[in-house]
Amino acid sequence: MAQAATSLDTFPKYLLLNADRFRDRPAMRHKDYGIWQSWTWAQQMDEVRAFAIGLETIGFSRGDKVAVVGANRPRLYWTFAAVQSLGGVPVPVYGDAVAEEMAYVLDHAGVRFAVVQDQEQVDKILSFRDQIPALTEVIYDEARGLRDYAREGLHDFKEIQAAGRALLSSDPERARLWEEGIRQGSGDEISVMLYTSGTTGRSKGVMIKASAAVNAASDTVAFDSLTEKDSVLAYLPLAWVGDHYLNYAQGYVAGFCMNCPESQQTVPQDLREIAPTFYFAPPRVFEGLLTSVTIRMEDAGRLKKWIFRHFIEVARKHGEAILEKRPVPLSGRLSYALGNLLLYGPLRNVLGLSNIRVAYTAGEAIGGDLFSFFRSLGINLKQLYGQTEAFLYVTAQKDGAVRADTVGPATPNVDIRISEDGEVLFRSPGQFSGYYKEDEKTAEVMTPDGFIKTGDAGFFDSDGQLKIIDRAKDVGRLRDGSLFAPKYIENMLKFFPNIKEAVAFGNGRDFATAFINIDLQAVGDWAERNNIAYASYQELAGHPDVYKMIARNVDETNRRLAKEPMMAGAQIRRFLILHKELDADDGELTRTQKVRRAFVDERYHDLIGALYDGSTEKYVETEVTYEDGRKGKIRATVKIEDAAVHEGAAQPAREAAA
């Protein structure tokens, strides 16, 4: 094994190995024409080889870069391996990128070839082809609509493979040379170049070395004991590090089967049919699943509703304990077993999660209730934290040590350090070797001793799990020096169904305060049930009973903050419920519904002042923009309430942070 480990440092080497050791096991499935088409590892190697040799016939040479654009389709995944087998570098690009963005990436990466899914992508590339002289050959997977296009520099994937196969059969030496080339490949070569999504400025090309990629994947494959018997549904964006890592990299190392959905819209059905054993989804997907279950239960008959409510309650009590193999009374076990028969099993089946052994979520904070709901059904959902620059994993939770509010300890062979100002730094086997053609930016994120700055602020909890609190640049301090992480406090508030949005203040001030937006649907529903009449958001927001309800949520938030030594100092002393909903039309939120802090600070300057000058109410006039573009003013007297501060379990954060 040790000898094998030293030589297995690229994915094409794993392809050869798997085609031998898992010859007849499925490597790839794709639902096409209503049927799951399947390829074994031996067949997959044949497809990859034919394409690789075909690429050589149109002038591919070592070191060439190849853009891969489109949805999750077997041929695009084969392109990765084929390009790597020839010593080239695949550059996956987001298929939904507009032409301008795509042109930037293709130009910056200096790609010579582009392998794309369909006409849409071909059209996009043709629209800017003149500006990128280096790009000479475009290869498409789906021929539909492309019949009448000028052929020059445009190829059908099938034809390239056919050319490759023709060469292979006429020259038996060819296959041996190809394999020889793979064996001589070095782990020091760049395996893949992943462009960051570019939400903060231009996207950067993250270069990952082959040996780094393989090492990282081997570590996590061992961590979650993935084997050739596992299967995944490859539905995440092809160009995202998560898809490349979880499906392609881990798939080649573990030898498991990757399943490509029929189309983006059929993912839920395909998930049900495949029932993968390993699954990743961002929190909003789980939220969507829960919502769809809840809505469908609303329409169910009374008996079914009763069964649902009863057994969900049983699961809430015992489910997680049973999953984590903690002691549970016999009666609880029996009820849970019955619930499993009547509800949890069928529900998991409908959601396509019946065979899940390991599921992960990451990307943003996940609500505790939401997280527990899925775990209580017997789904081993865990959290991880990662970055493109790390080739995904930095931390991951171990089975049995799972919490909603942390992201777990460092994954094997990863070193994590918290910098002086609270930023998370890491050094990992999969870490990138630099941004392509941007040495300055690479230097910016590297520390002299080789750690990488994540840009996220976090700390280690008492049980050794990392907790991410905010973007490092947003984290501030109260005047007494305690840590103030606005997003962390806001997320905690937002997990209450009554609170839709929150904005916390406190940087450079004496204590923390918050603006709160109620959730009109949830609170409106509550008002209806309690016979509280209201005419507008403003009226409901100012209602004394609503204030009481929100005060309880704030109090609970403080109680939770108090339990955390690092955060206890930033409990909310005063809060108010805003008289209007924060709105992207008024510039208070971005189009992706994130709070624009600087803008809110300025616009509600008077209200923030009132939070700190001790007044109990404040009259304000706020300009609003209606949907048709007209402007108007909202006048209101906003009440300000005090909230109690709780004693923490430990000393405030100052010492810990200093």
Place this chain on the structure above:
Amino acid sequence: MNHQPATTQFATQDDGIAKGDVLLKVDNVSLAFGGVKAITNISFDVRKGEIRAIIGPNGAGKTSMLNVINGFYTPQEGTITFRGNERRAMKPHHAVRQGIARTFQNVALFKGMTTLENIMAGRSVHMTRNIGWQMLWRGPALAEEIEHREKVEEIIDFLEIEHIRRTPVGKLPYGLQKRVELGRALAMEPSLLLLDEPMAGMNLEEKEDMSRFIIDVNQQRGTTIALIEHDMGVVMDLSDRVVVLDYGKKIADGTPDAVKSDQAVIDAYLGVAH
């Protein structure tokens, strides 16, 4: 293991007529319901491989014309020549056998059946095993079913309706129902496809999608299409030639540009000062 289904690129029936030759010819056709003259002495032709539009204001006789072509109505006068065979009286199912399929202005699908079943129904015209075999559903009947299912799956793929394969069509939004109906008509593998207001009641995006599909059907499958449409923008963009009817009479016939600038057409659509 079979990777790709045999790529039986779905095609139109081979009718032995070369592209550009006359596929359907309507000669001096008149149709009256009692005293109401729906169509008066109309002649035009449809050439193989083209998209032919029939337009006109409400009540101009467009749908009646379509019903005459597919044999639902029998004209009192005139002849219809399809693939070189002259005919006057005919039943719609004979028209289907001859290779004419259509969709309807108001979607006419089997609402309780799934998308897949609806499109399979379109294949029934090509099923040759008798009811005994079908009931037994073994051997040749099963083989036939599989063969037809492959064709249907190609159509589902072509129209991008994989996600609603198993959904009862009654639950689908209108735009998708229209697409399923087109799918069912395609399943008949017609050499002439009649579309009765394919974009009626659709929003802009659905119209663009449908236009795309109509062009693809025409170009990739080589299917000849005759369509009725209200949306002038769509007609002018899609069709190769346009025939304009008004009060049951033909008032213009030619390319979209020629028709657009024809005074009689402008008068019929915009009205004239009396």
